[in-house]
Amino acid sequence: MQEVQHCKIFEGPEESRSLALLGDAVQEGLYRTIGKMISVAVVQGGLPIHFFSERLFSQISAVLPPKFTLEEVADRDIQNQLEKINTAGSVEEARAAISDFADTLRVMGAFTYIKNLEERDRVTQIALNFYLEDRLAQALSQLKEGLMTLGVLDEVVAHPEIFHTVFTESVVPLTSTDMVNLFTPIFSPVGSNRRRSENRTLAFWRDWLLEVEEGNVDNVKLEDILIFASGASKVPLAGFQEKPTITFLEPGLGRSLPTANTCTVSLNLPMCSTFNDFSENMALAIACAKTFGIA
Incomplete structure (x- = not known):
């Protein structure tokens, strides 16, 4: 829970609330329970899943994940700050954007003094990796533990091309x-x-x-x-x-x-x-x- 608690310095009120809910859910083991429920639904043919993002599916199936994108960041304040860094046209402009966002970037492990625009891009990728991967690690671990119920996770890892349709795609009408x-x-x-x-x-x-x-x-x-x-x-x-x-x-x-x-x-x-x-x-x-x- 340490990384979740530290993230509360994020400025956006919506982000702070969502992080608090995430922390509570992890403490109560809700993601493990959700994983078990999904496993039973898959095995018994219950309600369709079809709501996993491509990234979440890659995280449970060990397939190659998609490239990080700013559109995946739900918090608009964080998205806008990272957008300023990512679109900076010069090293000086990028340094200024990084400085404005310094506290949050430190939590993300992305704060650094850049010397060129390639290092600017690296700052953005490290921040996205933290936001989309690292901060959710405990929740993801619980979810995968729950998905081991009835051997579902093993089958997903063994046959990702089959389960991709089950977990991510919209319901297709019967023909x-x-x-x-x-x-x-x-x-x-x-x-x-x-x-x-x-x-x-x-x-x-x-x-x-x-x-x-x-x-x-x-x-x-x-x-x-x-x-x-x-x-x-x-x-x-x-x-x-x-x-x-x-x-x-x-x-x-x-x-x-x-x-x-x-x-x-x-x-x-x-x-x-x-x-x-x-x-x-x-x-x-x-x-x-x-x-x-x-x-």
């Missing part, structure tokens, strides 16, 4: 292509009459997903289909425990509506003779399933 790729059809032997019916039904399924994606099916969205098949409105961050499958219901015997087993994520499609029949049966079952158990 018909996602649904097609998600389910593996289980077919009858090639050449059988049933196999031909299954191929036709699978073609109906893919065409129907496109109709749903384009908004041409009333009261049914792609998320509703996923809920019907799995009980989840989105694919878990780590994927489903079992590979989702499509099976085909025996035609006749009153089996005109689709069924599903959410435990095994198995969707059972009716084998209809026309696309219209298939579409109507799928829409009826999935639209009604949304109100199941509601009186």
Whole structure:
């Protein structure tokens, strides 16, 4: 906590308040708790993460961090002072800007007497390193400790290219292509009459997903289909425990509506003779399933 307490000489009231909150959170171990919560969310497919900055992700994944930029400094007073140093057109102008900001630069370990503009740039980089890295070291350490829950941090370090999407990118809407790729059809032997019916039904399924994606099916969205098949409105961050499958219901015997087993994520499609029949049966079952158990 020593570096956090020393930082309180920063002049900005907002910065002082945020540093005080940071110190309290570190003392209470809140970042460790947050890390644990994120780990459980990742493993169990809870709410999307998608709020890590590129720098924070690089800090937990050990990938090459982005270059420090002044835009990352939240405190406007500090940002403006560093901007004055960074844009100084002469050594004398840079020395004056450094002198005006001397107390804070000393805390950052960046205060020095510069002899040229290259040393001016080094002052700015040392200050940014302190602000964006060093002062947050304890909080980051706690966060990483929490992320070790259920082995999540080890997987992030081992597969940063996969988890980059999980932690940093905005939520991408579910598409018909996602649904097609998600389910593996289980077919009858090639050449059988049933196999031909299954191929036709699978073609109906893919065409129907496109109709749903384009908004041409009333009261049914792609998320509703996923809920019907799995009980989840989105694919878990780590994927489903079992590979989702499509099976085909025996035609006749009153089996005109689709069924599903959410435990095994198995969707059972009716084998209809026309696309219209298939579409109507799928829409009826999935639209009604949304109100199941509601009186």
